Amino acid sequence: MSQNILCGTLIDGENEEPFKGVWLTISDGLIKSISDSKPVGSEEFLDLSRFTILPGFIDCHDHVCLDPGDEFAQAQEPLGWLAVRGAARVRTIIEAGVTTLRNAGEHERLDLSLKRAIEAGMIPGPRLLTAGIWICRTGGHGWYDEIEADGPWEIRKAIREEVKHGADWIKIMVTGGISTPNSDANMSDFTREEIFVAVDEAHRLGKKISAHAHGGPGVDSLIEAGVDSIEHGFYLTQSQLHEMAKKGIYLCSTYGIIAAIIDEPSSPDFSREGCIKVAKIIHQMLIKAIQENVPIVVGTDGNHGKMAVELEALIKSGYSHSQAIKALTSQAARFLGLESQTGSIKKGFKADLVIIDGDPLSDIYAIENIKLVMKDGNIIFRNFPI
């Protein structure tokens, strides 16, 4: 059965200018048509003429079972608690308009079980792309969430292990990070050889690989090796960004988590101090990334569902509102290899829609004023009367 929708303003995720008063027809979970005139036989329709319609949002970096705060303490929690909390988080995430999410590593591969539960219709949640467990060196950033691998063959085996368990992407921790004690964001945790091996093995097995990396020589090796994305990149230099743009390596910007960690009472002092330091420099990096034309996508990294703050950071660094919305939709879909399925409102695409009250082309926080969320043509969330 098909469903007809009268749109107020439609922002399709690709065109600069929005469309007004168009009709969408949805059938079998897909967008069947977009037309200027009322479709024949559409006596019954969903009247969204007061609202703005956007493609479903895409969060390119979250950990659905992890919250801002003390990551080490969370890793010691019972697995059952983390799983239940993750199941609750995926609901709030989709209710915030995120219909697709790349999970950038999770304790004990809980993301794979959550993906299974969502796909089986047991719990509401976004379409998940999973990385399984992230891979770090012994004692490297995030070691408490496993897998520690050293040397070429351990790294190859670790990647093979994640692929065996069904990971869609590989996630590797290449530099130190803010949430691990005694960690240096500009020091490479892996040798150049190990980095090249990791990229080679992931690509050899047909998987993309993303690297947690902030700055320093580890980033140079990642760029040279042809990694698919650099996550965070707080200390990236202009020349590193220039090289990333040349090779089409994405930057996954994670901005909002910095303030979330600073504000969270359970955050350890070293983590809060690291975030205060980063908060002073991150805009400069984003400005350079935009100047260099690096392809940018966004991720909440534990600040679940809070997409507007990510886009605001890009807008303050030089993006137009429309470019920021593309980073959240069509550009993110391209990054994930889903550009023929989602990220845009187009004929034949999945009916992943977010309906909001307000104009995100003038106020980006309007994307938080959610009225309805649809994934694969199913209404997941609605908060206005019929």
Ligand SMILES: [Zn+2]
């Ligand atoms: Zn992360």
